[in-house]
Every structure is written in structure tokens, then in C-alpha cells.
Amino acid sequence: xxxxxxxxxxxxxxxxxxxxxxxxxxxxxxxxxxxxxxxxxxxxxxxxxxxxxxxxxxxxxxxxxxxxxxxxxxxxxxxxxxxxxxxxxxxxxxxxxxxxxxxxxxxxxxxxxxxxxxxxxxxxxxxxxxxxxxxxxxxxxxxxxxxxxxxxxxxxxxxxxxxxxxxxxxxxxxxx
Amino acid sequence: xxxxxxxxxxxxxxxxxxxxxxxxxxxxxxxxxxxxxxxxxxxxxxxxxxxxxxxxxxxxxxxxxxxxxxxxxxxxxxxxxxxxxxxxxxxxxxxxxxxxxxxxxxxxxxxxxxxxxxxxxxxxxxxxxxxxxxxxxxxxxxxxxxxxxxxxxxxxxxxxxxxxxxxxxxxxxxxxxxxxxxxxxxxxxxxxxxxxxxxxxxxxxxxxxxxxxxxxxxxxxxxxxxxxxxxxxxxxxxxxxxxxxxxxxxxxxxxxxxxxxxxxxxxxxxxxxxxxxxxxxxxxxxxxxxxxxxxxxxxxxxxxxxxxxxxxxxxxxxxxxxxxxxxxxxxxxxxxxxxxxxxxxxxxxxxxxxxxxxxxxxxxxxxxxxxxxxxxxxxxxxxxxxxxxxxxxxxxxxxxxxxxxxxxxxxxxxxxxxxxxxxxxxxxxxx
Numbered sequence: 001x002x003x004x005x006x007x008x009x010x011x012x013x014x015x016x017x018x019x020x021x022x023x024x025x026x027x028x029x030x031x032x033x034x035x036x037x038x039x040x041x042x043x044x045x046x047x048x049x050x051x052x053x054x055x056x057x058x059x060x061x062x063x064x065x066x067x068x069x070x071x072x073x074x075x076x077x078x079x080x081x082x083x084x085x086x087x088x089x090x091x092x093x094x095x096x097x098x099x100x101x102x103x104x105x106x107x108x109x110x111x112x113x114x115x116x117x118x119x120x121x122x123x124x125x126x127x128x129x130x131x132x133x134x135x136x137x138x139x140x141x142x143x144x145x146x147x148x149x150x151x152x153x154x155x156x157x158x159x160x161x162x163x164x165x166x167x168x169x170x171x172x173x174x175x176x
Numbered sequence: 177x178x179x180x181x182x183x184x185x186x187x188x189x190x191x192x193x194x195x196x197x198x199x200x201x202x203x204x205x206x207x208x209x210x211x212x213x214x215x216x217x218x219x220x221x222x223x224x225x226x227x228x229x230x231x232x233x234x235x236x237x238x239x240x241x242x243x244x245x246x247x248x249x250x251x252x253x254x255x256x257x258x259x260x261x262x263x264x265x266x267x268x269x270x271x272x273x274x275x276x277x278x279x280x281x282x283x284x285x286x287x288x289x290x291x292x293x294x295x296x297x298x299x300x301x302x303x304x305x306x307x308x309x310x311x312x313x314x315x316x317x318x319x320x321x322x323x324x325x326x327x328x329x330x331x332x333x334x335x336x337x338x339x340x341x342x343x344x345x346x347x348x349x350x351x352x353x354x355x356x357x358x359x360x361x362x363x364x365x366x367x368x369x370x371x372x373x374x375x376x377x378x379x380x381x382x383x384x385x386x387x388x389x390x391x392x393x394x395x396x397x398x399x400x401x402x403x404x405x406x407x408x409x410x411x412x413x414x415x416x417x418x419x420x421x422x423x424x425x426x427x428x429x430x431x432x433x434x435x436x437x438x439x440x441x442x443x444x445x446x447x448x449x450x451x452x453x454x455x456x457x458x459x460x461x462x463x464x465x466x467x468x469x470x471x472x473x474x475x476x477x478x479x480x481x482x483x484x485x486x487x488x489x490x491x492x493x494x495x496x497x498x499x500x501x502x503x504x505x506x507x508x509x510x511x512x513x514x515x516x517x518x519x520x521x522x523x524x525x526x527x528x529x530x531x532x533x534x535x536x537x538x539x540x541x542x543x544x545x546x547x548x549x550x551x552x553x554x555x556x557x558x559x560x561x562x563x564x565x566x567x568x569x570x571x572x573x574x575x576x577x578x579x580x581x582x583x584x585x586x587x588x589x590x591x592x593x594x595x596x597x598x599x600x601x602x603x604x605x606x607x
Contacts, residue, residue: 097561114592130593136582137589149561150506153569153577154495162581165588171561 018055019087020079023124027116029058029077037062038076042094045142046173048080055079055087060113072108074116077125080175082133089128090175094142097149097169100157106141107164113139134176136167143169207540208487210249211293216241216285219550226542226556227482229489230501232571233546239491240322241285242546243458244278244346246489247317248304249294250456254315254446255345256307262337270305280342314447315454318353318437319346322460322491324429327351331404331417333358346458354432358395359402362435368404369393374435378528379480382473382521387427387466391415404428426465427474433459434477442484457486463494471496476521476532483535495577498570501541502558508537545571 024031035043037057048054056079064073076092093109096102117126129138141161143149149169151158158168207224215221218238223229231239248255255277259266266273274283292299326347327334333355339348362368369388370380384390388406396405396414405414406424417425437444443453462478463471471494481488490497500520507516517533518525545553545566555567562568569575 132593134589134593136586139589143561148506148509149559152495152499152502152560153574153581154499158577158581159584162584163588165585165592167582167585168578169561171563 018079018081019124020056020081020089020128023089023128024056024058024077024079026124027058027121029060029063031056031058031079033057035078038078038092039094042142042144045094045171046078046092046175048175051083052175053081055081060116072105072112074109074113078175079128082176084133086131086133087128088131088133088138088176089125090134090138090140090173091129092140092142092173092175094144095169097141097143097151099150100155103151103157103161106166107160110139110164110166136176137165138176139166140173140175141166141169142173143171207542208295209293210246210295212242212245213291214287214289215245215292216282217550218242218546218552221544221546221552223544223552224542225487225489227487227539228478228501229487229542229544230497231489231491231544231546232493232498232555232573234548234572237546237548238550239546240460241278241282243319243460243489243491244344245292245301246456247319247346247458248277248301249292249299250317251315252304253307253310253313255349257313258336258345258349260307264341266305268306270302273305276341277345279344312447312452314452316446317456317458318433318444318454319350320430320433320457320459320462321346321350322464323347324350324433324460325425327354327429328404328417328425332401350429350433353436354429357432357436358404363395363402365395367392367394368435369431374438375477375480376528378523378526378532379473379476382469382476383431386469386473387424393428393431421465423465423467423470427470430459430462430474430477434481437481437486438484443486455485455487456489457481458489460491461493462490463492463497468496472500472521475500476523479532479536482539483532493573495570495573498543498558498573501543502570504536504539505541505556505558512537543571547571 021031031037033056034054035046035057037059038046058077059075060077061073061075064071074091074093078090078092080088080090082088091113093106095106095109116122117129151169153168161168207226209222209224211223212218212221216238217236218241221242231242233239259276264276266276271283274286275281278285286301290301292301321344323344324347327350334351335355336348336352339351358368365371369392370384371392375383390409392407394405394407394414396403404417406420407414437454437457439445441450443455445453447453459478462474466474475497478488478490492498503520504517514530514533514537515525517536518529523529523533541556542554543556543558545555547553547566553566555571557567558570560568560574565575569578
């Protein structure tokens, strides 16, 4: 009887696999709970919109570091579950905005990520990237706290960012 | 109600004065500070002036009346002496003086709640409606008003007396200075630009390239009236004032102002001794009618004025002006060299250009935002990443560009999420 009881408890605490986790596994990425894949120093800068919840996160950069050491790799994918149960993925890159020179690096990272999303393994993640629940672009440039922001809205570089679907860098994110 | 009752609030809202950005060791004295409560549309303002102070904000938020008040505080006796010289007497009627000074209908900007504190001392503006007994009576602030084009109707300069009661004093006084310059100081020379060598090559070339396009600004006295004209290569007669571009018409009085402020000595002498000279320069909307390249030529003049030791105050709606202030402050923080300043203005490595650029890195900068709600906010850091949108969007000046960029980014992302035409077609085939 006792053994039966233990088994019951284990079943009750078993983590429910989110759509994000499943999509991440398909892509060969290791899903983490909540924002845990994100480096701890950036976590406080990332919040979720009222009613939403973090459904998982992946360290894309860490995963591809060994295989593609020279590539400009994107950092994180974060799963968000909306109030209506729909799941999305937001792509977050903590990166300095200390000069307009950083824009070119960000655009290379974005191109790398978009290439990955075109591969069959990333099919589910791509679908969640373009899910209708997004209020704007799913790609986010998180300005690292220590750095200054030296990209003015009127600059050519700010317009280049926009043309590639990337919003201006911000110090705090509320996803999606 | 007496005038003394008008300024009764003894406890204006106190906010800590701003700290200048950059090397604090450069600052020798406390910055002059003006606190204002309930002045026209301004509910509360506390400005500590830098070597260059820029004020921004939507129309009718009190920027102009604030600057005219500053002029009155700085030049009280010289203003009264000028009115007296032109036989204008207000018989100690403060309301009449205010209308004569600020302009018709503006005396109502003051109410019982209004108060002023200038350089730490509470000021009763009613007192300023009368001259003081001070022996220091020379002009210390040169004011280039937004209506400056009205100083040259049809290209002919106007003296103080040619205006009417109720026309703002700042316009009349500026016009008078331009009149004196055109009729007397440069009258016999015939050419105003690039002629009189009042500005060095570093300052002259951008004006030549971006504002006059190689044409010469001349004084045409053929009809027994000294009238400004623009001499275009290959044409016999100079172009009349109203045939110029709007930017050229706006810029010319500004150029005259710069000539007036840049004599062979460093600063314009206005009193009996060399120390009695202009200390402050106010330029309202220096960008008026100009292409960004023209604005950059004007900003170079502003840096020259600062190099000469003038304290400059600008009001502006131009992102170009704030781009410059932002860049100069960042260069100071980063310990950049004068070459970075020259890069902004596309200046060659000449001794004059280096002097202006070097000087710009030693100055203090301040930027204030006059909000529609009557508050005035210090946005001096102009940090595009600031949490406060008043600062990150530079008092609304880059707000539209930010929204445009974000809207395009979102539209790009949205278009990428739509299935491509080929995929749509394949789907239909399979059905």
C-alpha cells in the first residue's frame, strides 16, 4: 500500500510539458523552467505582461557555441503562455548599445537566428515566433544595464534595425 | 490688488539643481539658477544654466516668455534706459511696462500666484517695471528672437523707433542692433558675406556651402536706401529679399547677430570698460527654415560664441541641435579628443577648427523640457535608453522617429509571419 502511495505522489508532481518545451526539444535545445536559461544578472530586466506566464526558456547561444564558435549566435528564446492558453516564443538578446557599431553585430545575430528558424528542427519554434498573440516584433534587444545607450532614434542605424524587424534597445522588457 | 501682491508665493516648489555633465573640475562658479512658478503656461520651472542651455517643448508652453523674463532680470536698467532713450515712459505703471516689454496682451502672464527666484534671491517682478539706481547699466544679454526676419522687412533694416508699442522689446532691440550694423558699421563696405572677414574660414565655409551656395550677400543702395540683396553669379542685378529662399531670409538676421557678437575682441563691448560686455546670448529657434546642413553651420557659430566666453541659451524644435548636445556630452564622458567634435561638423584639422572643437569639450551643457502640463524637466543627459520618455525621446523631439522605427520593426516582423505566396499556392494545390 505504501509503495502505491509514493507512486501516486510522484505522478502528481510530475512537470507538465509545455508547448515551448516540446518545440525546444524538437530543435535539440534543452528547455529550462521559467526564465532560468537566462543569465541571472539579466532576469530582473525581463518581465511578462499581466496575465501571462513564462513557460520555459532556452540558451541558444550556449547550445551552439561548440558547433559554431565563429558565428554571431543569438542568446535566448523565452516561452510565454498567454491568459487564453496560447503559447509564444520571444527571442531576447542582451547586448550593449554603447555605439551604433553594435547595430551591425545585432543584425548578424538576428540573421543567424532567422536562418535557424528556417530549418526543419525549428519548425515549431518558428510557428510560435509568428503566432498571432504577439503585440509587435518577437525579437528583443535587451540593453545591458552597465552600458550606455548611444543609438539615437533619428540615426540611420536605428532605421536599419527597424527594417530588419528589431525594435530599439531597451533596459527593461515586458513580454510579449 | 497691488503689484507687490502679484508675486506672493514665498515658497516656490524646490527641486535640487542639476549637476553638470562631464568634468566637474572645469566648472569654476555655481551655475546661475532661475526658479519660476506660475508664469504664463509655466507652472513650475527650476533651471540651472550651463555654458549652453537648450530648452525644448511644444508650442505655447512658455519657453519664450521664460527667456524674455531672463533678459529682463539680466538687463533691467539697460532696457529701461533704451525705452527712455526712445522717449517711452510708463509712469511707473507696471502693467504698461509689461505690455511694452513682453508684447501686447502678455502682461496677464503674471498672477497673484507668480513668483521668481533668480540666483538664489526672491525677486518681485513689479520692481523690474522700474529702473534701479545701479551704476551698472550696460547690456549683458543679446537676444535673437524667433521673429528676427521681421527686423528686415523687404531687406531694409528697422531701428527701435520704427516698431509700435506692444511689439516685443526683444525684437525691437535686436532689429536696432542689426540696423546699426547694416547702416553704419558695414554700410560703406557693400558686401556682408563672405566679405567683411568677421568670421574665420572654419565658420565661413559651411555658411558659404550650405546657406548661400556661393552667392554673395550685398548691400544694394541704388534706390538711396540700403537694402540687402543676394548677388548670384552671372546675374547683373542682386536678388531682392523676397526672392531669396525662406532659409536665407531667416538666416541673414542671425548672421548679422553673429557679426555683432564677434568683433575683433572676444566679446562685444557694451559699456565704458572692456569688462562691460555681452555675457549671455539667447537664440530662439536657430534652425528656422534651414536644412540640417544649414543648422549644423549655425551650430558651429554657437560653438564659436561659447568659445568667446558667451553663455548661450537656445530654444529649439530641432533634433539636430540636440544631436550635437548629446554628442558633446558623450565625448566628455568618454574622454574623446577634439577630433571627435570636428568629425561631427566635418571640419578639417586647422588651428581655428581645433580651437572651437577643443573649447566645446570644456563647456557645461543643460537641456530642459517644457511640458504641456506646465512642468519643466531636466533632461540634460539625453539618454536614448532612459526609462523616462521625456528624456529618452528628447522632450518629444525624437518621439516620432522612435514610433516610426518601432512601427516599421513590428510591420517587418508581421510580414515575416505571413505565409509566403509560394506556400499559399502549394496549400491551395493540395486542396
